[in-house]
Structure formats: C-alpha cells, structure tokens
Amino acid sequence: MSGRQKENKTPGRLAELLPRLREAGIPLQPVNAPVGIAEEISVSPADWGKVAQEAAACGLRWSACWGEHYPPQILAKALFFGQDGHLLVQTALPEKLAELPSQTPYYPAANRPERYLQDMFGVTFTDHPDGRRWMCHQAWWQDQFPLLKEFPRAGTPEPETRPDFEYPFAVLPGDGVYEIPVGPVHAGIIEPGHFRFHAVGETVLRLEEHLGYVHRGVEKSAEGRDLASLARLAGRVSGDSTVAHTWAACQAAERALGVSVSSRSLFIRALLAERERVANHLGDIGAICNDVGFTFAHVQFSRLRELWQRQSLALFGHRLLMDVVIPGGVANDLNTAQIELLFSEAARFKQEVGTLMPLLLEYPSLQDRLRDTGILSPQQAKELGALGYVGRASNQQDDLRRDLPYAPYDLLSVDVPAYLQGDVAKRVRVRGDEIAVSLGLIEQLLKKIPADGPLAVPCAPTGRDCMGIGLIEGWRGETLCYLHLNGAGRVLRYFPRDPSWLNWPTLEVLIADNIVPDFPVCNKSVNGSYAGHDL
Amino acid sequence: MRHIFDKIIRTGRLTEPVVMPDKAVAELGAACQKEVAARFGGSLAIRMVDAGSCNGCELEMHAVNNGFYDIERFGIHFVASPRHADMLLVTGVVSRHMQVALKRTYEAMPSPKLVVAMGDCAGSGGEFGVSYASCGPVSQVIAVDAVIPGCPPTPLALMQGILEIIQKRL
Numbered sequence: 001m002s003g004r005q006k007e008n009k010t011p012g013r014l015a016e017l018l019p020r021l022r023e024a025g026i027p028l029q030p031v032n033a034p035v036g037i038a039e040e041i042s043v044s045p046a047d048w049g050k051v052a053q054e055a056a057a058c059g060l061r062w063s064a065c066w067g068e069h070y071p072p073q074i075l076a077k078a079l080f081f082g083q084d085g086h087l088l089v090q091t092a093l094p095e096k097l098a099e100l101p102s103q104t105p106y107y108p109a110a111n112r113p114e115r116y117l118q119d120m121f122g123v124t125f126t127d128h129p130d131g132r133r134w135m136c137h138q139a140w141w142q143d144q145f146p147l148l149k150e151f152p153r154a155g156t157p158e159p160e161t162r163p164d165f166e167y168p169f170a171v172l173p174g175d176g177v178y179e180i181p182v183g184p185v186h187a188g189i190i191e192p193g194h195f196r197f198h199a200v201g202e203t204v205l206r207l208e209e210h211l212g213y214v215h216r217g218v219e220k221s222a223e224g225r226d227l228a229s230l231a232r233l234a235g236r237v238s239g240d241s242t243v244a245h246t247w248a249a250c251q252a253a254e255r256a257l258g259v260s261v262s263s264r265s266l267f268i269r270a271l272l273a274e275r276e277r278v279a280n281h282l283g284d285i286g287a288i289c290n291d292v293g294f295t296f297a298h299v300q301f302s303r304l305r306e307l308w309q310r311q312s313l314a315l316f317g318h319r320l321l322m323d324v325v326i327p328g329g330v331a332n333d334l335n336t337a338q339i340e341l342l343f344s345e346a347a348r349f350k351q352e353v354g355t356l357m358p359l360l361l362e363y364p365s366l367q368d369r370l371r372d373t374g375i376l377s378p379q380q381a382k383e384l385g386a387l388g389y390v391g392r393a394s395n396q397q398d399d400l401r402r403d404l405p406y407a408p409y410d411l412l413s414v415d416v417p418a419y420l421q422g423d424v425a426k427r428v429r430v431r432g433d434e435i436a437v438s439l440g441l442i443e444q445l446l447k448k449i450p451a452d453g454p455l456a457v458p459c460a461p462t463g464r465d466c467m468g469i470g471l472i473e474g475w476r477g478e479t480l481c482y483l484h485l486n487g488a489g490r491v492l493r494y495f496p497r498d499p500s501w502l503n504w505p506t507l508e509v510l511i512a513d514n515i516v517p518d519f520p521v522c523n524k525s526v527n528g529s530y531a532g533h534d535l
Numbered sequence: 536m537r538h539i540f541d542k543i544i545r546t547g548r549l550t551e552p553v554v555m556p557d558k559a560v561a562e563l564g565a566a567c568q569k570e571v572a573a574r575f576g577g578s579l580a581i582r583m584v585d586a587g588s589c590n591g592c593e594l595e596m597h598a599v600n601n602g603f604y605d606i607e608r609f610g611i612h613f614v615a616s617p618r619h620a621d622m623l624l625v626t627g628v629v630s631r632h633m634q635v636a637l638k639r640t641y642e643a644m645p646s647p648k649l650v651v652a653m654g655d656c657a658g659s660g661g662e663f664g665v666s667y668a669s670c671g672p673v674s675q676v677i678a679v680d681a682v683i684p685g686c687p688p689t690p691l692a693l694m695q696g697i698l699e700i701i702q703k704r705l
Contacts, residue, residue: 137632187616188615191593213632221663
C-alpha cells in the first residue's frame with residue numbers, strides 16, 4: 001500500500017564485464033588494486049570510452065573519475081560499481097598531449113567530473129558533448145591547471161578576481177521565454193551557487209546550474225599533510241557530512257597502510273555515521289516542509305534535531321561530530337552509562353518520529369504540495385547515477401552498507417527503503433524511513449559493541465608509497481576517498497568525491513515543467529552539498 | 536488536524552533563557568535588546584554570506600532560529616536583501632570565486648555596515664588559509680568588526696557573539 005519497493009540492486013557485475021572487455025579486444029593490464037576495491041585494470045587511452053560503453057551495456061553504475069599527476073604523465077582513473085564490487089579503471093596519458101575519449105556519451109553522470117578533470121589537469125576529452133569549463137571561473141587562467149604538480153598552491157591570482165559573468169550559459173530562444181538568474185548569493189541561510197532558469201510564465205523550461213563558487217582548493221591544500229591533519233581537512237569538505245568524509249579518508253589511509261582498526265572503534269564510527277544521518281534527515285524534513293509553508297513540521301523537526309545535536313555534544317564533544325573519527329580509530333570512547341543513554345535516546349526518537357511522520361504523510365494540504373512535485377523517474381535517476389535518498393525515492397537502491405558491507409555493517413542487516421514515484425513527497429518519505437532504519441541500527445550497534453579494544457591504533461608510515469580507497473555510505477550516499485601517501489606518511493594526492501557530484505544534475509532534470517516558486521522545495525528535497533561538490 | 540494541535544499543545548514552549556557565562560554578559564541580552572530598540576527601531580537585520588564555508592556554520596546559524604534559541608526574540612532576524620541589513624555575517628574563507636560577490640553585498644548595505652566573521656575559517660583562515668583558490672580570512676577582503684571563533688561556533692556562542700558586538704559598536 002505504501003508503495004515500498006522490494007530489494008533491487010544495480011544489475012551489473014564485474015564478473016560479466018571483464019570477460020566482455022577481453023572479447024571486445026580491449027587489452028587489459030591487471031594492476032595491483034589499491035586496497036579497498038575488488039578489481040583494478042589499466043587500459044590504453046584509446047579504449048577509455050569503449051570500457052564505459054561495455055560497462056554501461058553490462059549495467060554497471062558509474063561512480064567517479066579523477067586524476068593524478070605523475071610527471072611526465074597524468075593518470076586518469078574511473079570507478080564503476082557492480083553488485084560484486086567496485087572496478088577501478090586507469091589509464092596513463094602524456095601530460096603534453098593529454099587526450100581521452102569521453103565516457104559521458106555512455107554515462108551522463110560523467111559529464112561534470114570529466115570537465116573537472118579538464119579544468120584541473122588539462123585533460124582534453126575528444127568527444128565530450130559539452131566542452132565548457134566547469135570549476136574554472138576567473139581565479140586562474142584556462143591554460144593553468146591547479147592540480148598539476150608544478151602549479152604552486154599560492155597560484156598567481158590577481159588582487160581581485162573578476163566575477164564569472166561571461167560563463168556561456170545555454171540559450172533557449174522562443175516567444176515569451178525569459179531568464180531568471182539566481183545567485184551566487186541566495187536569499188537565505190544557504191551556500192552560494194548560481195542557477196539560471198529559462199521560464200515561460202511560471203513554468204520552468206530549463207534550469208542550468210553553475211557551481212564552483214566555494215572552491216577552496218581542498219585537494220591542493222591536502223598535499224604534504226600528515227594523516228591527523230588530513231583527517232581534520234576531510235572533516236571540512238562538507239560540514240554536514242563530516243563523519244562520512246573523515247571515515248572515508250581514514251579508511252583509505254588505514255587500508256593503504258595495512259592498519260587494522262579495533263572492532264570497538266569501528267562500532268563507534270558507525271554510531272557516529274548513523275547519528276549524522278539522523279541529524280541531517282531531521283533537519284531536511286523540517287526544512288522541506290517549511291519551503292511549502294508548513295511550519296509545524298519545521299518547528300517539530302528542528303526541535304528534534306537540536307536535542308539530537310546536544311546529545312552529540314554531550315557524548316562526543318561536538319554538535320556536528322567533527323574530529324571524532326581520527327586515523328586509526330576514534331577520539332571518544334563510550335562508557336556503560338553513556339551506552340544506556342544512547343539506548344534510551346533511540347527509543348525516545350523512535351517514538352517521537354513515529355508520531356510525527358504519520359502526521360505529515362496524512363496531512364492532505366501538505367501532501368498536495370509535495371506529491372507529483374519535482375519528479376525524477378527511475379530511468380532518469382539510473383542514467384544520472386543518483387545516490388542516497390535521491391536515488392532511493394526513484395528506486396535506485398544502492399547502499400554500500402547493504403550491498404558491499406564494510407565493518408561493522410557486515411554484522412548488521414540494513415533495510416533500504418525505496419519507492420517508484422521519485423517526487424518530493426517520496427524524498428521526504430525515504431528520509432523518514434531512513435531515520436527509523438538508523439535508529440534500529442543504533443540499537444543493534446549498541447547491543448553488539450565489543451566490550452574492549454583500543455580506541456585508536458597508530459598509523460605508522462610504511463617507508464614506501466601506498467594507496468587506498470575509502471568507500472562509506474554517508475547520509476547523502478556513496479562517499480569516496482582516494483588517497484596516495486608517500487613513504488613518510490604524507491599526502492601526495494587526496495580526492496574526496498561527495499555524492500553531490502551525482503545528485504546535483506538530477507535537480508536540473510526534476511525541476512523541468514515545475515513552477516518557479518517550487519524551486520526551493522525541489523532543491524531542498526535533493527539538498528546537494530555545494531562545498532562537497534566545489535572542493 | 537486534531538493530532539497536530541494536540542502535538543503543539545503537548546510540546547509546549549521550548550525557548551530557554553540565554554545561559555551567559557558571567558554576570559556582565561548576563562546583562563547583555565537585556566541591554567542589547569534596549570539598544571536594538573533604540574537605534575534600530577527594535578529590529579536588527581542580518582544578511583549572511585557564505586563566502587567559502589563547509590556549511591557547518593550555516594547549520595548552526597539555522598539552529599539559532601530554532602525554538603530553543605529563538606534569536607528573533609531579541610529583535611534580531613535574518614533578511615534576504617543586503618539593502619535591509621544592518622549586519623553582514625560572513626562564514627568561510629573568502630573563495631576567490633566569491634570575492635566580488637562578497638564585496639558587492641557589503642557595498643549594497645546601508646550604514647553602519649557591521650561586519651562579523653563567523654567561525655575559524657572566516658576569522659583566521661581555518662584549514663584553508665590563502666591559496667590560488669582562497670583569499671583567506673574575511674579581513675583580507677572587507678573590514679571586519681568582530682570575529683566569533685569556533686569550528687563551527689555553537690548557536691549559543693553565535694548568539695552571545697552577536698549580542699556583544701552590537702553592544703560594543705553602539
């Protein structure tokens with residue numbers, strides 16, 4: 001009756017793809033995969049597009065791409081998700097002639113990440129459908145590439161960086177079509193970004209996003225850091241996902257260094273990650289309802305969020321849980337009394353949210369505004385590789401905690417709510433369901449937490465270069481970290497991929513044919529992170 | 536509908552008295568409210584600009600509007616237009632891509648143009664500092680009247696900070 005969908009995974013399997021690539025005559029070089037993923041292969045640059053074509057035909061999900069500069073070469077890497085693991089594909093390009101076929105024709109999700117590679121490394125994609133710059137505004141020249149090793153961190157900026165008013169937005173001609181430019185400074189307590197609407201009357205014909213306003217140079221400023229300092233930086237990639245990004249970075253580091261973290265500290269990390277999920281969902285449900293004027297929900301859910309954050313402060317020393325996950329473990333332990341406190345908190349919140357959610361779902365004038373608003377069809381969500389609650393409201397269920405569980409989720413059973421409609425109402429509903437799932441997981445974690453084990457183990461450098469990949473199901477979805485350390489344990493390359501990279505493009509799709517005044521509620525229902533995307 | 540009213544009545548009033556660390560500060564709330572009443576016609580309007588924050592400061596800025604802190608009871612509220620703003624509350628290092636947007640927001644404000652840097656990034660550069668992408672702390676771009684430290688400052692620290700600054704500047 002509720003329309004909840006049965007368990008359903010991304011259909012593609014690496015076991016199917018690899019033989020298929022060989023059959024297609026693509027020479028594959030097996031590589032010693034960095035710890036944390038199932039397979040890594042190396043291909044020639046000419047086969048870069050073909051690999052994506054085959055992967056798409058097999059039904060794998062496109063997850064990320066990034067680069068790394070090894071003078072005189074640039075390595076391009078792309079990550080694919082199959083239900084039997086992640087596949088990392090790598091190719092080496094000469095830095096003087098860095099040209100690659102694009103994967104975007106087969107995976108629209110690759111569009112902006114490839115343009116990011118173009119702006120930051122100078123890689124040219126020969127058949128990319130959209131060659132415009134993406135992250136490069138006016139702070140550096142288009143022939144400068146900040147993530148090349150020779151580019152100094154200080155850069156060569158002008159005393160004042162010109163605003164990027166010449167960005168070539170798409171033009172949509174037609175009678176009565178007008179443009180609405182919004183941002184970068186928005187009319188509220190929100191992060192900055194630019195939205196360009198084309199509308200007729202009240203109806204949005206097309207929305208184009210222009211992001212990158214909060215590009216702070218996260219990756220460049222990671223270079224040379226030690227692990228403790230990297231963890232602090234990772235915690236500030238996106239403030240609402242501080243646990244997810246820090247855990248991903250620490251997981252990557254621990255895998256690279258071959259450090260095994262105590263089971264107790266992994267349980268505490270999972271408790272923190274579920275706390276982060278609940279806090280953000282509570283805030284979002286209230287804020288979405290507020291965007292259609294239903295202040296009751298806003299007041300109630302922000303009350304719950306505040307109580308939740310106060311408990312985080314009391315037990316872990318930080319309201320947003322920053323810097324609690326540290327390399328090798330966690331910074332705070334829990335005593336028996338605190339575990340009891342968390343049990344009773346979970347029970348209380350089950351009751352509170354259990355009372356409130358039905359009020360929202362049954363309230364006709366609220367549902368009338370949320371149903372059929374901002375529809376993202378399952379097909380569109382699949383093409384764009386939508387993650388987390390955005391994906392699940394459109395029946396794209398991938399959840400690493402269930403599908404490729406990392407410790408301690410391998411000891412738990414994770415229920416993944418999913419629906420077909422893909423409208424704002426379902427994105428609210430998935431959040432409500434996920435709160436209930438998280439509260440259940442918190443109880444399971446508290447019951448099963450091992451009685452002892454070191455809070456944090458040392459992460460000593462190995463004396464040689466090492467790499468690791470961290471993959472954590474954050475509250476927004478699959479959160480990736482690629483980390484390359486030198487022999488002294490210093491960062492050579494850090495790349496965090498926030499799920500927002502995949503979810504921002506869904507907003508452009510789901511807003512079409514909605515009215516302009518519904519943009520805020522649609523935007524909030526997706527709630528992409530500007531900071532996590534802009535880096 | 537009955538259930539909603541029932542929940543509202545049972546929830547009751549959340550708003551707490553502001554807990555001030557010492558007596559001098561304890562008198563601040565009342566004093567500021569008086570100043571806000573006298574000099575700003577009873578209402579102090581804040582325009583916030585995220586110039587390169589991680590969004591942590593914004594989350595806590597939202598929190599000062601929740602029922603527990605309810606900053607509007609002091610006549611302090613957030614506005615959409617800089618033309619209506621008495622105070623500019625800036626978060627984050629100033630990314631180079633936001634440099635002009637921040638300056639223009641500042642220029643659009645009427646006097647007295649109070650500028651407050653919220654959080655360690657805005658105050659001192661935090662984890663990011665100065666780079667090809669970042670101008671560093673807000674003071675590198677516009678004159679800052681006060682800094683509220685913290686990563687991010689708690690809602691209480693934010694409220695206390697705002698109240699103190701009004702007192703100091705007026």
